[in-house]
Amino acid sequence: MFIDRVEIKIKAGNGGNGHTSFLRDKNTQRGGPNGGDGGKGGDIVFIGSTRADNLIDFRYNHEFKAEDGINGRPMNKSGSNGKDLEIHVPLGTKVLNMDGGLLADIVEKDQKYLALRGGGGGQGNAKYATARRQTPNFSQHGITTAMHTVVLELNCIADVGLVGFPNVGKSSLLSIVSRANPKIGNYPFTTLHPNIGVYSKGSQTIIFADIPGLIEGASNGVGLGIDFLKHINRTRLLVHIIEEESQIQIIKKELENFSSDLVKRPRILVQNKIDVNEKIKGCDFYISCATREGIDELMNHIAKQVSLLPKPNESQTTAILEVAIDKNKFEVFVDAEGVYTATGPMIDNLIRGVVLSDTESAAYFHRRLDKSGVIEALKNLGMIDGDTVQVADTQFIWRD
Ligand SMILES: Nc1nc2c(ncn2[C@@H]2O[C@H](COP(=O)(O)OP(=O)(O)OP(=O)(O)O)[C@@H](O)[C@H]2O)c(=O)[nH]1
Ligand SMILES: [Mg+2]
Numbered sequence: 171m172f173i174d175r176v177e178i179k180i181k182a183g184n185g186g187n188g189h190t191s192f193l194r195d196k197n198t199q200r201g202g203p204n205g206g207d208g209g210k211g212g213d214i215v216f217i218g219s220t221r222a223d224n225l226i227d228f229r230y231n232h233e234f235k236a237e238d239g240i241n242g243r244p245m246n247k248s249g250s251n252g253k254d255l256e257i258h259v260p261l262g263t264k265v266l267n268m269d270g271g272l273l274a275d276i277v278e279k280d281q282k283y284l285a286l287r288g289g290g291g292g293q294g295n296a297k298y299a300t301a302r303r304q305t306p307n308f309s310q311h312g313i314t315t316a317m318h319t320v321v322l323e324l325n326c327i328a329d330v331g332l333v334g335f336p337n338v339g340k341s342s343l344l345s346i347v348s349r350a351n352p353k354i355g356n357y358p359f360t361t362l363h364p365n366i367g368v369y370s371k372g373s374q375t376i377i378f379a380d381i382p383g384l385i386e387g388a389s390n391g392v393g394l395g396i397d398f399l400k401h402i403n404r405t406r407l408l409v410h411i412i413e414e415e416s417q418i419q420i421i422k423k424e425l426e427n428f429s430s431d432l433v434k435r436p437r438i439l440v441q442n443k444i445d446v447n448e449k450i451k452g453c454d455f456y457i458s459c460a461t462r463e464g465i466d467e468l469m470n471h472i473a474k475q476v477s478l479l480p481k482p483n484e485s486q487t488t489a490i491l492e493v494a495i496d497k498n499k500f501e502v503f504v505d506a507e508g509v510y511t512a513t514g515p516m517i518d519n520l521i522r523g524v525v526l527s528d529t530e531s532a533a534y535f536h537r538r539l540d541k542s543g544v545i546e547a548l549k550n551l552g553m554i555d556g557d558t559v560q561v562a563d564t565q566f567i568w569r570d
Pocket of ligand 2: 340341342352353354360361380381382
């Protein structure tokens with residue numbers, strides 16, 4: 171089976187929590203804080219690989235989570251970082267967001283795309299010790315990361331695309347010039363998905379893509395349609411194989427209907443099966459896959475052309491999937507029940523570092539709410555003494 175589009179879920183590791191502890195041994199009754207920091211969560215990284223030539227592995231395995239960071243421990247021991255998760259994808263894989271926006275285009279072996287960064291670890295209570303606060307009874311939580319859904323879309327990477335009507339001998343040619351073993355049959359539409367083959371000549375290697383046959387009206391969905399032309403969209407050269415003259419214009423039209431760009435790609439016209447048919451005037455090469463006549467000449471020409479033609483589109487890797495978060499941002503609103511609520515990155519970040527059951531920590535929390543303007547914003551909404559305030563998952567009664 172050949173799969174060229176899948177949806178997968180990815181999640182970077184959570185950050186480990188900071189630890190709260192104090193030095194305690196035979197000689198020390200109540201020593202200083204020594205809770206260690208939590209480790210960072212693992213990243214999600216896509217990596218170009220030649221191991222697979224389609225996305226079939228992702229059909230059943232479609233949820234990927236990087237390791238969480240380990241929590242901090244006493245004695246100032248930091249938790250270790252979670253391992254990054256590398257997701258191997260075939261060359262030619264595009265990573266898209268759910269709106270179809272391009273995140274990365276992976277076209278080279280070992281090319282990496284950092285899609286999600288692991289959550290930062292929380293600080294241990296040792297980090298919160300100050301001259302005035304010598305026994306901080308709290309530590310910071312690690313950052314929890316979210317699950318994201320992305321689409322993987324494969325467009326095969328090849329130097330040369332073989333196009334033509336069904337049954338003209340595209341797969342036959344591929345099987346002769348490479349070690350690929352495509353299905354060959356004396357009936358139309360033997361090939362149902364792209365076949366990739368590698369041709370080597372000296373130090374030069376050329377990747378060929380053999381695709382299903384095209385017929386008149388393919389761009390309107392006749393036959394197998396033209397969607398699979400995307401797999402030859404980044405080739406340097408097209409080899410158009412014909413058996414009859416009428417096929418020349420029809421294929422050209424279908425290529426044009428797919429994209430004005432593809433029809434302008436350098437193209438050589440090759441008549442196959444000359445062992446059984448009259449030669450058609452005006453072709454660039456005449457071959458027979460049955461007798462091998464003309465194959466060497468054709469391949470020499472292709473090798474030379476490919477070495478002269480520019481590489482297809484450069485790869486482009488764009489930003490990290492997670493949007494940059496403004497850590498000072500918050501929003502306030504009051505709901506129908508009269509609960510005053512504050513949310514946003516600023517709140518999330520603040521709540522990570524507080525333990526509301528601890529009076530000192532709670533005082534710090536309220537001071538920060540005040541300083542950052544959250545309280546003022548809530549008052550502007552009409553909050554008065556005795557109202558209920560909701561901040562993250564904590565509720566309290568506001569006292570002026
Ligand atoms: N006589 C003769 N038959 C050939 C030659 N090349 C291929 N064939 C035969 O033509 C038939 C079609 O060959 P394929 O290679 O499967 O053709 P294709 O273009 O890949 O066809 P689709 O996959 O259906 O698009 C097979 O029966 C081949 O054996 C040739 O040079 N001479
Ligand atoms: Mg075929």
